[in-house]
Amino acid sequence: MMNDIVFGVSDFVAVFNQTIEYAYPSINIVGELANFRVSKNRWVYFDLKDDMSSVKFFGTVYQLPGPLEDGLMVQVTGVPRLHPQYGFSISVQNLKPVGEGSIKRASALLEAKLRSEGLFDASRKRLLPYPPARIGLVTSAESAAYHDFIKILQERWGGVEVELADVQVQGEKAPPQLIAALDYFNSHNNPVEVIVITRGGGSAEDLSAFNHEQLTRSVATSRIPTLVAVGHEVDVSLAELAADRRASTPSNAAQILVPDKTNAIADVRASIEVMHNQVLSNILMSKACVYDNVSDIFQALEGSLLVASRDILLLRSEVEAQNPARIFGKGFAQIRNVATNKLSKSVHDIQIGTEIEVRFVDGTATAQIYSKSSVSDL
Template identity: 50%
Template sequence: MIQPTYGVSDFVAVCNQILNVSFSPVTIVGELANFRISKNRWVYFDLKDDFSSVKFFCSVYTLPGPLEDGMVLVVTGSPNLHPRFGFSITVQSIQLQGEGTIKKAANLLEAKLEKEGLFDKNRKRTLPRLPEHVGLITSLESAAYGDFVKVVSARWGLSVFTYDVQVQGEEAARQIIGGVNYFTRTAKPPEVLVIIRGGGSADDLQAFSSEAVTRAIAGSRIPTLVAIGHERDISLSEKAADMRASTPSNAAEILVPNKIDEIKRIRHLLNLADQKVKNSLKFEITQTGHHKTQLNSLIANKVASLERALNEYRQKAELLDPTNILKRGYTIIRMAGKVVSSSKKLNEDQEINIQFKDGVKSAKII
């Protein structure tokens, strides 16, 4: 049998054909080593065990978050032989393995996002009171969904629009982000966006501390309420949300008040309003009484002032009244109906009228 001879490029091409046919995407678990990012875009790293190491390549958009050497990763990708750089695996997805690795990655990501201000309290919005409809992102087959709906139904009630997602596994993060985008783009967005799941291990909850999901929740135009039933550790999604609930049931309790409590609250508000009206009315009546007293006093003072002025005018008028002069013994001489004010105006044989206080007499100038 003749042994074939290959050119270098041909051999690389044949090897890649064999790899493509023989291997569907492979999944490899190992310890991260030689991790580096080139030009803020390309990522190179190795996965190793005690005996071997394999090179990997991907873009920064494939990363689940900040990584460090020593973490344990589960990487899925396609093997290939590069003409210049040799054998490597082109990465399709990366998952963290082990609570230590997950916790370390979460801490790195948390520090990064906190520095960007994603968890600042002053950026958090207040949830609307008594929302009429909410958007719910969760697995519709989960106990978390059942608990949430049960509490909502037993209380005040509201319209719940659902978006079914996986809450763990490789597809969870992508589907949760899809749910956030779906409700944001609807013609009538819900008043609150609720994201819930029950408890689980650190591996199970990875999606809720992924960078992509955390950023999607922080950037949501709809106020967010996140409830992960895992009290020991708080996910980054919960820290980025406008409000966090301890469990799915607690999330329902936050959104929907108890009927009896709400009736008591309304009655209390009505009583306060009634008392406020009564107090206001009492105050106005008292003020009206004060104003009436003040007005009466003003009127009395004005009348007295006018009476004094009238008396003064009356006294002046009396002083100027000719009849009052006659009472003091004076007379008024008239000729042809006109008052004679000077003797020079009188001549002999002219007839005059002399007015006394008690009558008029005629006379003739001699």
């Protein structure tokens, strides 16, 4: 009988571990966190307790969802073991806060940690392409969030290519799937222009995946700009704080990314109307300027013509004054030496016997010089 068996200590530990491993290869325990401590930035020790009992746990910091503190209600998944030297404890496989109060408190602790690292700084934020040609959408294909986003996107703009990464958005599998989707889009050979991570609203526990530390860090370090939309107006998730832009709902995310084509067309028409009116105004102003310039030119020409007319009249008067006919009309005559056919301007140009031609205002006469005298002879 089993009661008659006597074990050595090591044998008992071995049998106990084999028995409990067979009966409970993995167990889930909910309790209040107590005596929480971290050793050498790697090893984690704590107790889970209720009103009557307490159980020791052991694990590593890599299995934690983020900073923790005593008093939080958590659910731990782990492997029970009886250690030969340290006694009974449970090796942690997974840990998560439970209950709205503990979930929010754990989220606040993680937010303070990440904020101190500058992960949410405005200087890290990038502008989103507007509108994008290609969108990487991370959500559940069966969710209302997916259908709402696609519906509003197509109604407002259309023609945008959307590549879906179908993932779980709540539960234990959600964080690693969300992180894998981000990694996929960031390593894509034909990269999208923006990554949208979205889901509808829910309880604090439903939304806890979006407060996961590694997911938050992946959003913050994404090579491609990110837009996170969790349909919960009251609380903002850490993934939203880390994103380049957040939206209140999946529909709001679509509204942020693309313009309303109806409004866009109206804006284009209004712009065309403004440009038409501006061009028309410029033409009218140009016509007025041309008219004014032509008027100025005509006035200038008119003034120039008046001056020219006056100058011509003066010149005409001068020319008329020098007209030989007028001179002849005053009794003057012109004398030409017939032999030389040259005008005789002086008495010294002719000799006694020279034949001359005398021109009068109304004709000519021929004469011969019989005598001459100069002024100096008088």
